[in-house]
Amino acid sequence: MDNKRTQRATAPSKTLLVFSAGLLIMSGCSSATGNEPAPQVAQRAVDGGGEYYSQFTNGLPDDAGFFPLALWHESLTDEAGVQADKSFGINTYIEVTPDSDTAMAWNNDMYVLSSLPTEHQNGFVLPDEVDMWAKSGDGVWTGAWPGEAPVCEPEDSRCGYTVMEKSLAKAPKDLAVYANFGKGVTFWDPDEPGKTFVNSYADIVSADNYWFTDPNICSQHEGGKRFETPRDMTGDECRLAANYGWTVERIRSLVEPEASKPVWGFVEIGLPFVDGPRAITSQEIRAAVWQSIIAGARGIVYFNHSFGGTCQSQHVLRDCGTELSGDIAAINAEVEKMAPVINAPAVEGAMTVNGPTKAAAKSVGSDMYILAGSAHAAEQQTEFNVSCELPRTIEVVGESRTIRTSGGKFTDEFVDGNTIHLYKIAGASC
Structure with a gap:
């Protein structure tokens, strides 16, 4: 059992190479105010790297x-x-x-x-959700599925790892x-x-x-x-x-x-x-x-x-x-x-968010995108502070509107917990 577990716990070598090359330090962004050193900005590839799936057959x-x-x-x-x-x-x-x-x-x-x-x-x-119905453990799996018969032997033991290993063998x-x-x-x-x-x-x-x-x-x-x-x-x-x-x-x-x-x-x-x-x-x-x-x-x-x-x-x-x-x-x-x-690299260190909002920055060519969603049920306003030089206006994708920026910042409304805004910042390569 332990041999198989070790094999899957170590990601394929191609994946590791892609990932290790996925962090790129960028030095071209300036401070939003010009009065303090610009924070270190890095691009990080998506999880696994952009060529992750091609290592597998079909x-x-x-x-x-x-x-x-x-x-x-x-x-x-x-x-x-x-x-x-x-x-x-x-x-x-x-x-x-x-x-x-x-x-x-x-x-x-x-x-x-x-x-x-x-x-x-x-x-x-x-098999789906083995962590719930067989639970974490190396016990004996009877071969039964939930609702058929006891899954583990003895019945109150935990055999989820065994279920996964036997299933992986197929x-x-x-x-x-x-x-x-x-x-x-x-x-x-x-x-x-x-x-x-x-x-x-x-x-x-x-x-x-x-x-x-x-x-x-x-x-x-x-x-x-x-x-x-x-x-x-x-x-x-x-x-x-x-x-x-x-x-x-x-x-x-x-x-x-x-x-x-x-x-x-x-x-x-x-x-x-x-x-x-x-x-x-x-x-x-x-x-x-x-x-x-x-x-x-x-x-x-x-x-x-x-x-x-x-x-x-x-x-x-x-x-x-x-x-x-x-x-x-x-x-x-x-x-x-x-x-x-x-699928583009994430831009880390280029943005801070002042408000109950989840956000991710992405770099696509010479443009930067910010994907943002409310993390609070009530209406709220969020300020985005971007450490790169911003154009005077940015586009809110799919909403037929733009937002003005000032001093490296812009602000937007999030009316409820389901609000999503997608921002395109043209020419803000980070």
Whole structure:
């Protein structure tokens, strides 16, 4: 067991080379005021590096214009359904049903990562959320799945590492391996078991915390464990798009070496819980997607199943109305248009934010972009202080407006917790 764990815990050599070259110190930016030394500004490549996927057989595209927008556990049995998914902006499937014909995705220039070996496969998927149902440990796995029979032997032992190792042994050689985790890694376990799960088995990792719809996530035993003294979260603290970014940050914090592999984000698009408080709204979906990207997500996976509410379906995008699918298509089109920015190097040390806002700076050619989202439920104003010389006005992408700058600063309004602003600063190369 330990041998396999060591192999996956050490990122492929190509990845390490890309990452080690990804930090570039820049000296061309001047102080915002001119009265103090300019802070050290650095560009850092996206996690894993821009050529991460090409090291794998039949890997996902490394094209700067490609950003994975995936559905979780969809069925590829109906050509019209697959074409509908593509029209909604979906380009990838993570896990598919056993009766799926993956050639349908292939024929539509889409990608498939699956636990079922097929001819048209771009990656292998390990069992979902093993950290929750088998838990961290090297115990004996009975081979059973949750609900079938006791999973570990003895029944109260922990065998999650064993499940992952035995499942990894079935992965086709040289394919990228994907693993998704849950509340064990994000909330319940200390860092070390989380690091074992995140680093030992997969090349691409994610976790799903459904902050808008989970009836239990606000409790002191789950989301509230984030506080130094665990407590129940208030509604405004918990039902917040920025928390999807926190989930991505949590997984990224466990990756070793730092930033050596991609972390993807999960967002629900229905009501995943029979007793959930309500379904997520389109505005919340957009905010959760962008908050995940701001936090460093290199892909988005939509949970496409709804077990409660007015439209209960395993295929929410296909079945639950044109308003929702149209909204998701618009979100995905926005992300796809911004993919060269999302995939561009991050600019570190060039910006400070004064206000409850999450933000990431990106460098694209001679331009700088700032992706920003509210981290507070109430209306608020945020000041951005950029250490590079700014033009007099900057563009707010997709909003048909500009903002004036003054003294290396600009200010904008964030009306609620779902507010996202994307800024283009022409000629501010950092």
